Amino acid sequence: xxxxxxxGDKSAMKSMxxxxxxxxxxxxxxxxxxxxxxxxIIYRYGIWDDDKSSDADDHTxxxxxxxDAIGSSRAGRVALPSEHPASNLLPTSATRCIxxxxxxxxxxxxxxxxxxxxxxxxxxxxxxxxRWIGQLAVEPKI
Numbered sequence: 807x808x809x810x811x812x813x814g815d816k817s818a819m820k821s822m823x824x825x826x827x828x829x830x831x832x833x834x835x836x837x838x839x840x841x842x843x844x845x846x847i848i849y850r851y852g853i854w855d856d857d858k859s860s861d862a863d864d865h866t867x868x869x870x871x872x873x874d875a876i877g878s879s880r881a882g883r884v885a886l887p888s889e890h891p892a893s894n895l896l897p898t899s900a901t902r903c904i905x906x907x908x909x910x911x912x913x914x915x916x917x918x919x920x921x922x923x924x925x926x927x928x929x930x931x932x933x934x935x936x937r938w939i940g941q942l943a944v945e946p947k948i
Contacts, residue, residue: 809848809849818912819849819884826851829922833939834930837900837923840909841869843916847895852923855897868895872906873917881940882908885928903928905936909943 826838830851837852846865872892875884886892888901897902900923907920911915920943924930 809845812848812912822849822912823851825920828921828942829939830894832926833922833935834903835905835922835927836925837896839895839921839923840912840918841872841879841895841921842871842872842918848912848918851898852900855899865895869919872921873908874918876906876908876919881936882935882943883940892921895921898923902926903930905931905939907939907943919926 808819808822812822822840823938825848828833829838837854838850839847840849841847843866846862846869868891871890872886875886875890875892876882876883884906886904886906888904890904892904892906893901903924903926905920905922905928907922909918909920912918922939922941
């Protein structure tokens with residue numbers, strides 16, 4: 807579902823849906839989030855059977871922690887352990903591999919990122935999977 811922060815932006819909504827469907831269809835990913843440090847979760851795709859973090863303030867705090875983890879990564883992407891706070895934004899089944907990719911801003915402003923969850927470990931992703939996720943992230947408005 808979409809956050810009220812972007813409900814008026816039909817183009818952004820359509821591009822997020824397309825990106826989520828592509829990543830979940832073509833990679834080991836099972837869940838997909840777009841999160842912003844000011845708005846928290848602004849889009850999510852996948853089946854959520856357990857929602858561990860329901861507070862919007864939690865979502866912004868966790869998003870900031872995920873963005874901080876990216877830090878000085880050259881590719882703007884990191885794989886996080888299942889113990890990282892970002893795991894609270896995903897169902898338990900999707901925390902074996904958590905990828906965080908910085909993206910151009912969405913929402914009210916500030917930094918944004920993709921949080922991609924999988925029930926498989928990082929080696930299940932090919933180098934090309936990771937490369938094109940990074941390339942998609944730098945496209946304007948995905």
